[in-house]
Amino acid sequence: MSSRPLEGIRILSLAEQYPGPYATLLLADLGAEVILVERPDGGDPARAFPAFHAAFARGKRSIVVDLKTPEGRAALESLLAESDVLVEGFRPGTMERLGFGPRAVRAAHPRLIYVSISGFGQTGPYRDRPAHDLSYQGVAGLLSRRISHELAGAVGDLALGDLSAGLFTALAICAALVRRSFSRNGTTVDVSMTDGLVSLMTSVLGPCMNGHSTFDVMAEPAYGVFDCADGARLSLSIAHEDKFWMSLCDLLGIEDCRLLTRAERIAKSLNLRRRIASALLRRSRDEWGQALDRAGIPWGPVNAIDDVLSDPHLRARGLFVSVGSGRQPLRAVAHPLVFDGERPLAEGGAPLLGEANNTYL
Numbered sequence: 001m002s003s004r005p006l007e008g009i010r011i012l013s014l015a016e017q018y019p020g021p022y023a024t025l026l027l028a029d030l031g032a033e034v035i036l037v038e039r040p041d042g043g044d045p046a047r048a049f050p051a052f053h054a055a056f057a058r059g060k061r062s063i064v065v066d067l068k069t070p071e072g073r074a075a076l077e078s079l080l081a082e083s084d085v086l087v088e089g090f091r092p093g094t095m096e097r098l099g100f101g102p103r104a105v106r107a108a109h110p111r112l113i114y115v116s117i118s119g120f121g122q123t124g125p126y127r128d129r130p131a132h133d134l135s136y137q138g139v140a141g142l143l144s145r146r147i148s149h150e151l152a153g154a155v156g157d158l159a160l161g162d163l164s165a166g167l168f169t170a171l172a173i174c175a176a177l178v179r180r181s182f183s184r185n186g187t188t189v190d191v192s193m194t195d196g197l198v199s200l201m202t203s204v205l206g207p208c209m210n211g212h213s214t215f216d217v218m219a220e221p222a223y224g225v226f227d228c229a230d231g232a233r234l235s236l237s238i239a240h241e242d243k244f245w246m247s248l249c250d251l252l253g254i255e256d257c258r259l260l261t262r263a264e265r266i267a268k269s270l271n272l273r274r275r276i277a278s279a280l281l282r283r284s285r286d287e288w289g290q291a292l293d294r295a296g297i298p299w300g301p302v303n304a305i306d307d308v309l310s311d312p313h314l315r316a317r318g319l320f321v322s323v324g325s326g327r328q329p330l331r332a333v334a335h336p337l338v339f340d341g342e343r344p345l346a347e348g349g350a351p352l353l354g355e356a357n358n359t360y361l
Helices: 019-029 050-057 070-080 102-108 133-140 144-148 160-183 193-200 202-209 242-252 262-267 269-280 285-295 305-310 312-316
Strands: 010-014 033-038 061-064 085-088 113-118 187-192 223-227 233-237 299-301 320-323 330-333
Touching: 010 019, 010 070, 019 033, 019 050, 019 085, 019 113, 019 160, 033 070, 050 330, 070 102, 085 160, 102 113, 113 160, 133 160, 133 193, 160 187, 160 193, 187 193, 193 202, 223 269, 233 285, 242 269, 242 285, 262 269, 285 299, 305 312
Parallel strands: 010 033, 010 085, 033 061, 085 113, 113 187
Antiparallel strands: 223 233, 233 299, 320 330
16 A cells, blocks of 8 residues: 555645644645645734744645635636645635635535534534634533643643544545545535544543443542652553552552552542552652563653653654755654555645745646
């Protein structure tokens, strides 16, 4: 199998800032030709943050089109006739006002796959509400644990709504391309960031909607982050397995706890967590790491960002690559999938605004 299975597929992207750019980055690495259709007067607002923009825009092409002018609309119409996918990320109704809503476009180009990304989706009472990632997480229930643990003011490092929407968008496009290969027809896809987050909550919402209690892995005393003697941190990830718990108790010298059942461990979680934390403070992380590996106990280092880039496993996996050359050399995160031993990679760095106008317009 080719490591670039989407070669020959052209994607027009009017989706800015985060979910659309992440989705089309994944697809560009898989071989798709991605053309960023950017607005005049600065293009994608993410260009105000050059490093952020470059991380998602590498390997793509950029053209500037003013869809508020007859010339701009004609240019987009011409490109649609030669493209496979249109991705847009405006508020619901915006593309209709510009004359490029899904019904009109699909009527003129029935083989086209038309993907709309929005915060709350194209329908429903919240569809026109402005919001960002944290609010989508709140609606989907992801913040409920923070509230119950008195961490309501804390915000996670990742924009989960944006990133998961990017993943679902890439999945939708691949699925639609497969279906089109049989039916010869395109489709219209409604990607909601909130819907995607609700899907991620399946393991929590499924039991709840069927009248059962939720499996709470965080209640396990040996599932968490702990300090070591040298100030470095490690994670233990014993979720429910008694065999791992018994091995940990033997290693840490708390043998009196090794036969506790999961229910007993959870009931005594606070005290047990304190005992584990106290034991781990006796040795450095490297020392504990070697001992944990020998005992076959689930663990991992808690890396700072710089540590991630130097982590020997991630480097051995080939997750950090060089792209572009000359004017725009760029270090980048590689595609997460490996095909026949190879990671797909789109060539080239991030495009300058309108760099490909002469090629496509």
